[in-house]
Amino acid sequence: MAKVKTLADLRKMKDELRSKISLRENSDNPESMVQIKVSMATCGIASGAKEVMNHLINELDSENIPSVVTQTGCMGYCYAEPTIEVIKPGEQPLVFGDVTLKKASEIIEKYIKGGELVDGIIPDSYETIE
Amino acid sequence: MKDISMHMMDIARNSVRAGAKVVEISLNFHSIDNSMELSILDDGCGMDQETVSKVTDPFVSSRTKRKVGLGLPFLKMNAEQTGGSISIDSETGKGTLVKAGFLRGHIDCIPLGDIAGTVALLICGTPDVDFIIHITQDEKRFNLNSKEVKEELGDVGVYNPEVVNFLREMVKENMDEMNIK
Numbered sequence: 001m002a003k004v005k006t007l008a009d010l011r012k013m014k015d016e017l018r019s020k021i022s023l024r025e026n027s028d029n030p031e032s033m034v035q036i037k038v039s040m041a042t043c044g045i046a047s048g049a050k051e052v053m054n055h056l057i058n059e060l061d062s063e064n065i066p067s068v069v070t071q072t073g074c075m076g077y078c079y080a081e082p083t084i085e086v087i088k089p090g091e092q093p094l095v096f097g098d099v100t101l102k103k104a105s106e107i108i109e110k111y112i113k114g115g116e117l118v119d120g121i122i123p124d125s126y127e128t129i130e
Numbered sequence: 131m132k133d134i135s136m137h138m139m140d141i142a143r144n145s146v147r148a149g150a151k152v153v154e155i156s157l158n159f160h161s162i163d164n165s166m167e168l169s170i171l172d173d174g175c176g177m178d179q180e181t182v183s184k185v186t187d188p189f190v191s192s193r194t195k196r197k198v199g200l201g202l203p204f205l206k207m208n209a210e211q212t213g214g215s216i217s218i219d220s221e222t223g224k225g226t227l228v229k230a231g232f233l234r235g236h237i238d239c240i241p242l243g244d245i246a247g248t249v250a251l252l253i254c255g256t257p258d259v260d261f262i263i264h265i266t267q268d269e270k271r272f273n274l275n276s277k278e279v280k281e282e283l284g285d286v287g288v289y290n291p292e293v294v295n296f297l298r299e300m301v302k303e304n305m306d307e308m309n310i311k
Contacts, residue, residue, distance in 0.1 A: 004307050005300040010282045013296060017286050038255070040143050042201040045136050050244075053251055054294075061291035068289050071255035073147050 032089050034060070034067040034112055039083040041074035047081035048100075055101045056084070059108050077122055088112065095122045131204050133243025134168060134232065140201045141170045141228050142252055146259050148174025148226065156264040157245065159310055164235040165214070166242075173225040182220050205230050212236035242311070246301035253279065254294045257287070265305060272304040 038044070038053040053069060060067040077083045080097025086107065087093045096107055097120055110116045131137050138155060145153045150172035158167045177185065184190045186206045191199030205228075206216045214231035232239055245265075253261050253276040263274040279297065280288055287293075 004303045005296070007278055007282050009300075010279065010293075010296055013292065014283060014286055017283075017290060017292055020292075040139065040255070042131075042140050042199075042204070045140050045143075046131055050136070050139065050248065050251060053255065054247065057291045057294055068287070069255065070257065070289065071143065071146075071251070073143065 032066070034065055034089065035087040036060075036067060036069045037072040037085040037087075038069065039073070039075045039077070039081065039085075040071040043074060043078040044081045044083065049082040052082045052084070052099050052101060052104050055104050056108070059105060060112075063108065063113070065108070065112060080122060083122070086111065088115075096120045097122045131208060131240070133241045134166070134208075135243030135245045135248040137201075137205050137208065137230070138168060138170070138245065139248045139252060141168075141205065142261070144201060144228075145170060145172035145174050145226065146256055148172060148176070150174035150225065150259060152260045152262065154262040154264070155249075156266070158264075159267040159308075161268055164233065166232045166234050167229060168232070169227065169229040171225065171227045176222045176224050176226055177220040178222050182218050185218060186216070202228070208232070208240050212239040246298045246305060249274070249301050250294050250297035253297060254289050257289060263301070265301075265308070265310070267308040267310055270308045272301075272308065274301065 036056055038049050038056070040049050040053070053071070057069050060069070072085070075083050075085070075095065077095070077097055082099045083095060083097050084099050084104075085093050085095045094111070096103070099107070099120065103120060106118055110118045131140070142153055142155060152173050154171040156167070156169045158169070160166070186202050188200055188203040202218070209216050209230040209232055212233045213236055214233050216228065216230040218226065218228050220226040249261070249263055261276045265272045276288070279293075283293065
């Protein structure tokens with residue numbers, strides 16, 4: 001059976017990680033990265049916020065977008081969980097509700113990469129005009 | 131709440147919101163009666179005795195945004211429906227200890243869920259708080275201290291996707307080793 005991972009393996013991984021990170025610009029400064037906060041209170045967890053958070057972390061990584069995905073408490077939009085707050089560098093924070101895995105990918109693709117607003121912004125009076 | 135890992139995340143998030151700097155999570159499995167105890171100890175703001183006695187009432191919450199708080203009531207329901215119980219000890223200014231016992235052989239016991247993924251997300255998604263994780267199965271035990279993880283990583287942020295995946299794998303392998311399902 002293969003050896004079980006320990007913290008020593010993490011140490012080995014570190015140099016590799018560091019070289020990868022230095023390829024991304026200014027990534028040691030959170031202000032210059034895309035910051036995403038996933039609402040993780042009872043309401044969020046029960047609606048699948050954990051899967052959404054995992055998905056965001058992996059998608060942003062595979063797209064090579066410098067980002068920090070963290071957890072936060074309930075934002076008070078329990079009816080629209082899972083909820084995420086996205087802060088692009090130098091921009092106002094935006095809150096998106098009902099973020100399914102599909103929606104999360106759409107937010108990365110259209111809003112984070114393309115700067116285009118997508119439906120699902122809270123307050124929900126925002127809607128795309130066809 | 132579909133599984134025990136969700137409860138773990140939920141109660142640990144309560145601790146974080148209570149301003150805890152260190153949150154200690156233990157999952158103790160006992161093969162003799164197929165039981166499991168989840169305990170979460172924090173050094174957050176704590177609660178007075180009156181609040182402790184009311185906290186499993188769904189219509190009590192410390193927050194002002196809404197009038198219900200379902201985290202602890204759900205935990206109580208899920209533990210008690212297996213024949214288990216929960217206990218909450220707290221002291222203002224010192225911290226809180228929440229314990230929940232589950233009898234895993236009971237037909238109404240919810241599954242364990244993704245404990246490894248939850249531990250990884252807690253540590254990496256809440257970089258300002260330290261988590262100490264103990265997973266035991268009878269005599270066997272696995273410990274993980276997020277402070278040590280951060281020390282190993284040095285200037286590399288704990289929120290890195292590779293770190294999340296590494297921690298998930300590490301916890302999962304150790305749990306497999308202990309034969310915890």
